[in-house]
Amino acid sequence: MAVTLSDLVVKSISNLPKNEGKAFLASQLKLTCLEDDDNLRNAIYVDFLYDNLMFAVEKGFTWRQVCTVVTFCDGILKDSKDKDITDALQFLKLQSFELADVLGQRNFPIYTDFVFQTYLRHFKLFKYVFTQERDILKPTVSLRVETPADPGSMKQSKPELVWEYEKQYESIQREEAEHANKRLEEKAKTLETAEKQAKERLEKISGVQEPLSKEKVGELIQEIIGSYSSLVVEKVKCNIADVQEDLEFKLARTRLPRPQALGPPPRFNLKPKTPVPTPKKTPPKSPKSERKKSGNSRSKSRNK
Incomplete structure (x- = not known):
């Protein structure tokens, strides 16, 4: 069954950045995991529809014509992927009458030329991708993990x-x-x-x-x-x-x-110590000086 998109969906896809637009288109097609190696076929399929859609938008096609382009490119890919190129050309010839009525005299030759330059030029490549299953090579390596004998040594880390x-x-x-x-x-x-x-x-x-x-x-x-x-x-x-x-x-x-x-380097001190003034030491008084002072005081008292 061919894909059919509404005008609103096509407008939304065209207004989004490329990666977001392709992601939104994939969600409408109910396709996921486009970046996974196991689903490269889905990623190529979404890229093919997105490129046709954006080509029609950039060339000024009406929204109805853009929707028709998406349905047409999806149909030609699905109907001719397991056939020869002559069958693909026959499908294009049969659908050209209906496609020409929708696209008109200006847009029909523009789009058919795009189909010849992209899809039909790489027809064998598209056929191989969508008919041949990929050989997925996943290496299996046994890895032995040894835990430390003494878990306490981890504390010194x-x-x-x-x-x-x-x-x-x-x-x-x-x-x-x-x-x-x-x-x-x-x-x-x-x-x-x-x-x-x-x-x-x-x-x-x-x-x-x-x-x-x-x-x-x-x-x-x-x-x-x-x-x-x-x-x-x-x-x-x-x-x-x-x-x-x-x-x-x-x-x-x-x-x-x-x-x-x-912490701080050992050569620097963040808070320098304020110098504490050292108290002056007074020499001890000798007994002779004490005697002289007492003698002077006695003589003064007698004179009085």
């Missing part, structure tokens, strides 16, 4: 944010330790090389036995100063590199978004 934070924090600390060890090795090699060069210069200077001129003494002094200066410079460079890398790792730890469950 952490929220995901806390776990991620601690994991990143430990990664930064581990990287910092690796860089520190590497810096110590490089620092030892650099200082060893600088000390070796300074020692070689001193040995060269100490081996001089001939009388030295004033200019030669000045050159030797400059070499001694240069040897010690280069050693100091290398030490300063190593210390600067250490401080710079330490600051970079501290900033990396600070930039980590700390979960609220861990």
Whole structure:
């Protein structure tokens, strides 16, 4: 039995967005689960009717003509899905007289051209979809689930944010330790090389036995100063590199978004303590001073 829709239903479908319009059309046809893989045939069927309906609406067909188009496309699909294309053309020829009377001279050739460009061009594909049953492949996998032996261990679990934070924090600390060890090795090699060069210069200077001129003494002094200066410079460079890398790792730890469950960072105090003034301690009075005060008071009383 061919589908018949009322003018009100067609108007409602055309005024809705595409997905909502197709859903409303499916409800009128009493079809459900269009998005399920097991019902792809229903989804294609609804798409076919919806495309024909909207084509007629967009071309300015009257609402009665739109309803006729839906009934016609549903009939040609159902009557010719298990036949050859010649039978489909014969059905179209037989129905063309009645269809032409409804659509008129303007809309009839427009719609028949649309049918040739869509349905008849892909006739074999439509025939295959609506006659051949799909092989539904549903993999079945047996999965073994092992529960923890001690359910009490689940109490030690952490929220995901806390776990991620601690994991990143430990990664930064581990990287910092690796860089520190590497810096110590490089620092030892650099200082060893600088000390070796300074020692070689001193040995060269100490081996001089001939009388030295004033200019030669000045050159030797400059070499001694240069040897010690280069050693100091290398030490300063190593210390600067250490401080710079330490600051970079501290900033990396600070930039980590700390979960609220861990509370404020230990390096910050939300409520700084107000300093309490320390009471001044008065030195204890010596017995001599007490005697002097008592003697002065007695002399004053006698004078009176």
